Amino acid sequence: GAVVSQHPSRVICKSGTSVKIECRSLDFQATTMFWYRQFPKQSLMLMATSNEGSKATYEQGVEKDKFLINHASLTLSTLTVTSAHPEDSSFYICSARFSGETQYFGPGTRLLVL
């Protein structure tokens, strides 16, 4: 099946700093990438939808100025958590879709903000 990678897999940062998470589709060109957040023992919540070359569409309640998404190419989307705070600590998972109905999920990035 299609492979989606994320980097880093785990990051610890101090409160107030910014963290960038990369999502890459390794063997296909993704027309659309999605960013989800999962708090411990909870479900996944869609944060935003990202299409190559256009602005991301954010879900209600997600601050676009705090969670900056860039989809510069058909194989790379980045999520930058700006001025991170402890409440931003979570598991961030991206997914990619290139055709059809299937979304392929990355391995996730665990963010801990101290």
Place this chain on the structure above:
Amino acid sequence: ELKVEQNPLFLSMQEGKNYTIYCNYSTTSDRLYWYRQDPGKSLESLFVLLSNGAVKQEGRLMASLDTKARLSTLHITAAVHDLSATYFCAVGRSGGGADGLTFGKGTHLIIQP
């Protein structure tokens, strides 16, 4: 607003038994997904159901979709310990796969030897 409800949220069962996880959703959709998540890991795609009456089977797992009832089921046959995981259903919000998914809360399944 699309809502997806799974039940049960927690299930402990013995090996060899059969059980069904239910997924109800609140608005019309023709895309229903089932995923498995192991602790600390991302999601593994199990099934994609795209039409009313769709039934798919893989090993001991079988998924079905009734779009009229807005209900999908994931049936486990003769459970084995390796199937212990959290199972999520997710629903697409519009046609064509362009939108992200709305997930249920997940069913934490423990299969005891």
